[in-house]
Amino acid sequence: xxxxxxxxxxxxFASFIVLAxxxxxxxxxxxxxxxxxxxxVSTVISILITWSFLVSTPQGGSYTxxxxxxxxxxxxxxxxxxxLDALSLIMTLVVTFVSFLIHLYSAESMIESxxxxxxxxxxxxxxxxxxxxxxxxxxxxxxxxxEGVGLCSxxxxxxxxxxxxxxxxxxxxxxxxxxxxxxMIIGLFLLFQHLGTLHIQxxxxxxxxxxxxxxxxxxxxxxxxLGGAVGKSAQLPLxxxxxxxxxxxxxxxxxxxxxxxxxxxxxxxxxxxxxxxLAPSVQFAVAVIxxxxxxxxxxxxxxxxxxxxxxxxxxxxxxGYMFLAMGVGAWSAGIFHFMTHxxxxxxxxxxxxxxIQATHEEHSIFKMGGLRKELxxxxxxxLIAGCSLAGLPLITAGFxxxxxxxxxxxxxxxxxxxxxxxxxxxxxxTSLYIFRVIFLVFFGEAKASVTKRPGYKIQIxxxxxxxxxxxxxxxxxxxxxxxxxxxxRLLDTxxxxxxxxHFGPLTEMRSEGFLAxxxxxxxxxxxxxxxxxxxxxxxxxxxxxxxxxxEFWFADWGFDWxxxxxxxxxxxxxxxxxxxxxxxxxxxxxxxxSELLYRGLSLTENGRVRWYAAGIAGGTVAFVAIALFL
Amino acid sequence: MSIxxxxxxAGLAFVVAGSRWAQPDGQVMxxxxxxxxxxxxxxxxxxxxxxxxxxxxxxxxxxxxMRG
Amino acid sequence: xxxxxxxxxxxxxxxxxxxxxRLNAVHALLYLIVSLLSVAVVxxxxxxxxxxxxxxxxxxxxxxxxxxxxxxxxNLGPQAxxxxxxxxxxxxWIGPCILSAILVAEVVYLLVQxxxxxxxxxxxxxxxxxxxxxGPYMIGVELASMLMLGALVGAYHLARKRERMETRDxxxxxxxxxxxxxxxxxxxxxxxxxxx
Numbered sequence: 060x061x062x063x064x065x066x067x068x069x070x071x072f073a074s075f076i077v078l079a080x081x082x083x084x085x086x087x088x089x090x091x092x093x094x095x096x097x098x099x100v101s102t103v104i105s106i107l108i109t110w111s112f113l114v115s116t117p118q119g120g121s122y123t124x125x126x127x128x129x130x131x132x133x134x135x136x137x138x139x140x141x142x143l144d145a146l147s148l149i150m151t152l153v154v155t156f157v158s159f160l161i162h163l164y165s166a167e168s169m170i171e172s173x174x175x176x177x178x179x180x181x182x183x184x185x186x187x188x189x190x191x192x193x194x195x196x197x198x199x200x201x202x203x204x205x206e207g208v209g210l211c212s213x214x215x216x217x218x219x220x221x222x223x224x225x226x227x228x229x230x231x232x233x234x235x236x237x238x239x240x241x242x243m244i245i246g247l248f249l250l251f252q253h254l255g256t257l258h259i260q261x262x263x264x265x266x267x268x269x270x271x272x273x274x275x276x277x278x279x280x281x282x283x284x285l286g287g288a289v290g291k292s293a294q295l296p297l298x299x300x301x302x303x304x305x306x307x308x309x310x311x312x313x314x315x316x317x318x319x320x321x322x323x324x325x326x327x328x329x330x331x332x333x334x335x336x337l338a339p340s341v342q343f344a345v346a347v348i349x350x351x352x353x354x355x356x357x358x359x360x361x362x363x364x365x366x367x368x369x370x371x372x373x374x375x376x377x378x379g380y381m382f383l384a385m386g387v388g389a390w391s392a393g394i395f396h397f398m399t400h401x402x403x404x405x406x407x408x409x410x411x412x413x414x415i416q417a418t419h420e421e422h423s424i425f426k427m428g429g430l431r432k433e434l435x436x437x438x439x440x441x442l443i444a445g446c447s448l449a450g451l452p453l454i455t456a457g458f459x460x461x462x463x464x465x466x467x468x469x470x471x472x473x474x475x476x477x478x479x480x481x482x483x484x485x486x487x488x489t490s491l492y493i494f495r496v497i498f499l500v501f502f503g504e505a506k507a508s509v510t511k512r513p514g515y516k517i518q519i520x521x522x523x524x525x526x527x528x529x530x531x532x533x534x535x536x537x538x539x540x541x542x543x544x545x546x547x548r549l550l551d552t553x554x555x556x557x558x559x560x561h562f563g564p565l566t567e568m569r570s571e572g573f574l575a576x577x578x579x580x581x582x583x584x585x586x587x588x589x590x591x592x593x594x595x596x597x598x599x600x601x602x603x604x605x606x607x608x609x610e611f612w613f614a615d616w617g618f619d620w621x622x623x624x625x626x627x628x629x630x631x632x633x634x635x636x637x638x639x640x641x642x643x644x645x646x647x648x649x650x651x652x653s654e655l656l657y658r659g660l661s662l663t664e665n666g667r668v669r670w671y672a673a674g675i676a677g678g679t680v681a682f683v684a685i686a687l688f689l
Numbered sequence: 690m691s692i693x694x695x696x697x698x699a700g701l702a703f704v705v706a707g708s709r710w711a712q713p714d715g716q717v718m719x720x721x722x723x724x725x726x727x728x729x730x731x732x733x734x735x736x737x738x739x740x741x742x743x744x745x746x747x748x749x750x751x752x753x754x755m756r757g
Numbered sequence: 758x759x760x761x762x763x764x765x766x767x768x769x770x771x772x773x774x775x776x777x778x779r780l781n782a783v784h785a786l787l788y789l790i791v792s793l794l795s796v797a798v799v800x801x802x803x804x805x806x807x808x809x810x811x812x813x814x815x816x817x818x819x820x821x822x823x824x825x826x827x828x829x830x831x832n833l834g835p836q837a838x839x840x841x842x843x844x845x846x847x848x849x850w851i852g853p854c855i856l857s858a859i860l861v862a863e864v865v866y867l868l869v870q871x872x873x874x875x876x877x878x879x880x881x882x883x884x885x886x887x888x889x890x891x892g893p894y895m896i897g898v899e900l901a902s903m904l905m906l907g908a909l910v911g912a913y914h915l916a917r918k919r920e921r922m923e924t925r926d927x928x929x930x931x932x933x934x935x936x937x938x939x940x941x942x943x944x945x946x947x948x949x950x951x952x953x
Contacts, residue, residue: 394840625930666754666755673852676856680856680860683860683863684859684863687863687866687867690777690785690786690789690824691776691777692774693789693816693820693821693824694773694776694777694789694792697792697793697816698795698805700797701796701800701929704800704803704805704808704901705803706883707805707881708803708804708805711804711879711881712792712881712885713881713885713888713889714889715769715805715940716807716881716886716889717809717886717890718804718895718896719808719811720808720811720890720901721897721901722899723811723812723815724815724904724905725786725901726816726820726911727815727819727820727905728904728905728907728908729908730823730824731823731908731909731911731912732908732911732912734824734827734912734916734917735911735914735915735916736914736915737831738826738831738916739915739916739919740825742832742919747831747833747837748838750838750912755883755919
């Protein structure tokens with residue numbers, strides 16, 4: 060059964076090829092069928108493989124399937140091989156399953172857009188690249204998948220390419236992630252140069268043997284890999300691309316920019332965790348980046364009026380939680396949160412997509428209202444997903460995953476109170492902004508009319524994801540609340556577990572209690588400001604401080620402005636100066652010289668006999684002189 | 690006219706050379722040069738007449754239609 | 758004999774200088790005839806009496822007469838002298854003087870190198886020349902006769918009266934090309950402006 064592993068990326072890739080070649084010529088229904096069916100096949104296979112893996116775990120906790128040797132040059136032998144252990148198993152399962160649901164959703168939601176088959180081709184290529192990334196057994200193959208998902212992200216953000224705004228957003232995404240990718244490839248070079256291999260397990264082994272904790276080499280390598288992860292996962296300081304990436308279709312935002320691609324950075328850190336353990340300063344940097352990002356994202360989400368941008372900042376913030384987990388060494392907690400986040404974030408996006416399409420492409424939450432009666436399914440889905448996101452105690456998946464992370468930030472050896480507090484504060488912000496959206500969109504008086512109701516292809520994914528957002532967390536319950544450590548137990552075969560090392564006034568239950576408190580405070584504030592009396596929130600914004608803060612947080616804490624001044628303007632200035640292309644002047648100079656000579660010489664051809672005679676005479680004299688004197 | 694001078698000068702050089710070694714070859718060359726000069730003069734003067742007829746002047750620069 | 762040679766040589770050089778500096782064409786021709794006659798004297802002093810005779814008869818007698826006939830036929834008149842005066846300015850002499858100076862320098866150099874040689878007093882008469890002509894140089898004779906034939910036909914054909922060509926019909930290629938602005942390097946409308 061495990062031998063079917065290679066089909067998981069291969070089937071979507073094959074369907075990409077088919078759709079790319081014959082897509083425009085087949086009917087939309089057929090194209091959608093191919094697109095969705097290929098992911099369905101992948102999902103089924105990954106479910107079977109998960110079942111097989113859990114029932115009879117292979118030896119050493121991992122299974123490698125070698126397809127062929129990719130390059131064989133001077134001792135550098137990366138292979139096309141897939142490595143299956145608990146980590147990649149979980150992530151592949153989640154990715155394929157959520158992708159399947161989103162593909163099903165988009166079969167209906169994208170039906171009116173042009174380029175239908177192109178959409179499915181890109182989405183399938185994306186899934187193939189993502190799974191390759193997850194299953195890669197060496198860093199080069201991982202980088203291939205990494206670049207593949209980056210490419211698909213670019214293609215899908217700028218899917219409606221006729222509008223230049225989308226193209227700009229796609230380019231921005233690509234360029235910003237490229238910065239991270241460059242750091243990552245330099246990190247790969249460094250790792251290969253010093254350790255001689257890019258095979259991940261081998262690499263980890265050699266690094267642990269040869270490098271001591273805290274020395275320069277693992278610090279640099281880990282920092283470079285962190286650069287790549289930060290770019291792809293839209294963390295500080297490379298988070299500016301994700302809000303603009305919302306220009307793409309909603310299923311794309313749901314799949315790529317919520318559930319899967321942006322978690323590739325988290326996966327990278329988890330995979331190379333040995334390297335990060337060898338570089339404690341970098342690991343601490345991961346935690347700090349995570350904490351800072353989650354707070355920053357929370358504040359920015361509070362001010363947005365575009366519903367998708369709120370969710371984009373929310374994603375930035377939640378991945379900050381995952382980074383925070385990675386930074387304090389709570390690897391399995393981070394992956395747990397990835398799983399629950401995939402469920403509720405994609406559900407949020409899909410429900411938002413239903414709302415947007417129902418109100419005629421209206422994105423502003425201030426122009427929507429009272430939609431809970433018109434779109435009950437979307438309301439229910441959004442509400443439950445929002446509660447899961449904020450961490451409604453005890454009955455939502457998000458509560459358990461976030462609770463685990465926040466607890467670990469205090470308990471783990473690398474944890475600290477400051478980080479714990481950041482996590483709790485983040486919960487308050489999260490519940491504040493998500494309930495703001497819920498109240499503004501679904502409660503209050505109706506401002507937008509509803510024209511489109513979702514069909515069954517949209518309803519099924521929404522329902523499934525809603526259920527998962529509730530029960531998804533039950534695979535790992537804290538000791539006092541049911542003691543189900545299934546998930547962490549599974550991941551402990553692949554990732555090191557966390558030992559509690561801080562003992563103090565805070566216990567796990569008290570931490571969870573704080574989280575519940577934060578959730579309720581956020582909910583209450585949001586209710587007061589946005590449901591009870593809208594005037595209060597308006598008044599808050601109109602104060603000087605409120606206005607300044609509002610603008611600052613709305614503009615993503617000034618990062619866009621900063622990058623514009625630092626990088627974009629100088630490059631544009633230089634491009635403007637070099638418009639005629641200084642180097643080209645050399646080549647056109649040659650041409651100009653030839654033309655000058657031509658004009659000069661053509662003067663001698665003037666049809667006058669005297670000139671010709673003089674030329675002959677002069678030439679003769681010259682020849683005689685040369686013959687005599689040289 | 691200048692061409693005649695030049696041909697004459699060349700012929701002189703040949704004759705002198707022939708006389709140096711008391712060979713008739715120099716004189717033979719001069720006879721050939723003479724024949725050439727005669728031929729060239731007749732054709733050249735014919736062209737000159739034609740030029741004068743076309744352009745009504747003897748300005749050599751006037752006949753520069755083949756320029757460029 | 759030497760004195761005759763030197764006198765005749767000086768006369769020849771002076772006469773040639775006069776040829777190229779005269780404004781009136783007929784004057785120049787007459788001076789040319791003088792030059793040719795003095796060269797004939799030089800030939801005689803060098804021991805080539807046959808050639809001296811030929812020089813006088815053919816060169817000065819036939820070719821120069823042809824020249825004089827054509828110049829008279831052209832009937833140039835005083836305005837030709839005027840234009841010649843305008844054209845033949847001192848400044849015009851610079852180029853030819855430079856080239857000639859180089860050549861004179863070369864000749865002097867060669868002469869100095871070769872050393873002085875007295876010409877043999879033996880004179881080569883017509884008999885030797887004739888035997889050389891009809892012996893080894895037979896081909897030259899035949900070619901010369903063919904050349905004469907060609908010159909005859911050519912001169913006859915070229916000197917016939919024809920209608921005047923209208924020079925204005927000829928297309929001014931140069932003007933049209935530069936007006937359109939296109940050429941080998943930059944086709945069309947000049948340097949393509951960089952696309953904003």
